[in-house]
Amino acid sequence: MVARIRGWATRHLSYAGRLTLVSSVLATIHSYWATIFLIPNGILNRINAICRNFLWSGKAEYHKALAISWDTCCTPQDEGGLGLKEVKNWNKSLLGKYAWWIATKKDHIWVKWVHSVYLKGTPWTDYTPPADSSWSWRKISHVMSIFTPAYTDGKWLNSHAPYNICSGYNWLRQPQVKVPWRFLCWNSLNIPKTSFIFWALMHKRLLTKDRLLRMGLVVDTHCDICRSFPEDHQHLFSGCVYFKECSRLLQHQLKVRVPVSDMISWYSKAHISKLIKRVVGACYVSMIYQIWKVRNEARLKMFVRQPEALVQQVICDIKNRIQRLNKTKFKGRDRNWLCAL
Structure with a gap:
């Protein structure tokens, strides 16, 4: 590696x-x-x-x-x-298939050998490996003891479906609550680098000046774009006049009324063409990326792009992305809307 x-x-x-x-x-x-x-x-x-x-x-x-x-x-x-x-749980879930084969007595020569040499009629769930057994066999037995609570009467998770690696991995890691911004962040029309920056923004981990101040790396906390208010995630991507102007121009360009301040909720609930919604979401995520880029340019090069130039860059990037990815024909209304951008 x-x-x-x-x-x-x-x-x-x-x-x-x-x-x-x-x-x-x-x-x-x-x-x-x-x-x-x-x-x-x-x-x-x-x-x-x-x-x-x-x-x-x-x-x-x-x-x-x-x-x-x-x-x-x-x-x-x-x-x-x-x-x-997560490599530890993934390793255990990969070995879980051996435990499943042994528990279900799969018609496999290695499984037959294990039952004749090690188990000798002992139920798999009650089996304890002897101290002189091989290290590899003891580890497989250990994995089986981990997965034992998920086996009931020889069934995996009380279903008729056989064990599979992905279900074993998910059982080990215990699924969590799904985040509301997942569809917007991982929209297939997003440019990958814009999705990553948006993901970091959702976790509030971009290095804005309020965070740099806590690290002792800056003294001046004013926004490098507007120079009027302290810079944090809330200001840079919601309250800054530059962000508001870019949002207004983007809405005008897309010809879709989008509540940018509540984009995540709108994206999950809007009843419009699926393509239009995905394009609007991709443009919003790309705008977030471009504003973060403008902020870095303002801090390092003392230069701020005009909002009109930023919006045109966003539209151009997303249209190029669509042309590279989409090989199907659009409906007439969607095609006309895209051509008008």
Whole structure:
């Protein structure tokens, strides 16, 4: 994993780019071994640390405080996380299939060997491995003891469906309450890097000046865009005159009356064309990203883009995104609306 990271040119990758590499490459390298035996906790902790450090810094080592806890990152997207797998529970759920095979006496030569050599007629749920048994077998037995409460009369979770890895993982981690902004944040028309910034905003973990002040990194807390009020999440993405002007121009451009101050509720309840709603949501999330970019430009380069230029950039980005992703024909009304943007 460390060798892969050193070989990647991660200097210019966005958080969304690193997230893709973590979920598709780094977090899968150990998967083969995780299906064979229970990996020691020290190694799993190191795997977690490498993935976590690469996501936030682009390196295998990172010695600063994290913007958002790794436990939050490892929850599903609809529960407020990034959809990454927690490697310890994932390892146990992968081994859970062996426990299921043994419990149901699957017609498999290895299962028959286990019953004849180890169990010898003892019910699987009452079995305790002997001290001289192999380390791998003791760990499989340990995983079985963990999953025993989920087995009732040989059935998994009181259903006729067989055990599967995803259901075992979800049972171990205990699902949480779903967040109301999940559909807006992970809209398929969103540009990935804008979704990541919006996700961080929903957790109030962007490095606005009120947070930098608590860290002792700044003295002046006034908004770098309007220079009128202290900068925090509430001001920058709701109360700032720059945000209000961008919102007004975006609504005018989209020709849709959208209560920007209550976008999350509107997105889940609006009864309009599905495509129009997704495009409006993607434009709003992209506007959040662009305003955060403008704030950084104002702080580092002493330059603030005009709201008109920002809105045109948002519309252009989303239209390009639609053209790249959508291969189906639009309905006449939706097509006319898109062409008028």
